Amino acid sequence: MxxxxxxxxxxxxxxxxxxxxxxxxxxxxxxxxxxxxxxxxxxRGVITGFGARVSPAAVGRNIQLIIQISELKVAPHEFEKRIVLDADVLECHRVTGTVSYVIKAAVTGMDALSTLVERLLPYGNVNTSVILSSPVINRHVLPQE
CATH class of the missing domain: 1.10.10.10 (Winged helix-like DNA-binding domain superfamily/Winged helix DNA-binding domain)
Known part of the structure; x- marks a missing residue:
């Protein structure tokens, strides 16, 4: 390159x-x-696609949050089959360490947040953090020189 x-x-x-x-x-x-x-x-898989970036708040999803799932109660593939179908989930990452998954989600309000947490509880311990601000988003990714 x-x-x-x-x-x-x-x-x-x-x-x-x-x-x-x-x-x-x-x-x-x-x-x-x-x-x-x-x-x-x-x-070569360097460019994986093209798309529009949509503001969650502009489409009524005013609360963005990070969810950590630990002590998974089901097999990872079972959890992943379920989580890909959840429209509130923007990103889901299987990670190392004491947490099994880190999820970024966007919901319309506190009732929707509560409902999302209730949907996730059967799969493991759920820890949520509401995003207050995002000083770095969509950083450009370039190869190391």
């Missing part, structure tokens, strides 16, 4: 809707060269 690929990744992470023509101008490369680089980065 060269400096042009790094710059291409940075530009796309700033604005995923940037056209190939705009990328071409910013990188001083032909459109076919940019398209080829994009395809190569996708084929």
């Amino acid at each position: 060269d400096q042009l690929d790094r710059t291409l990744l940075e530009l796309l992470q700033e604005d995923g809707r940037m056209t190939v023509s705009e990328l071409s101008k910013r990188l001083a490369l032909s459109r076919p060269s940019v398209s080829e680089r994009l395809l190569r980065l996708q084929e």
Whole structure:
């Protein structure tokens, strides 16, 4: 991966809707060269997809939280089959240490938070933390030089 690929990744992470023509101008490369680089980065799994970032609060999910599940009472694959179906769950990570899973969720209010916790209780010990602020979100990911 060269400096042009790094710059291409940075530009796309700033604005995923940037056209190939705009990328071409910013990188001083032909459109076919940019398209080829994009395809190569996708084929190598560096770029895994394109999408819009949606503000949970703007769509009525005013409470975001981190949930830790420890002392899992079911097999991990059983828990994972269930958690992927929960629309309140934004992210779920199986982790090392005393906690089995770390989940990021967004709910509409305290009643929805309570309901989510009740849904998770059969799977293990549940510890919730409401997110007050997020000083770092969606940081650009670039390869180490």
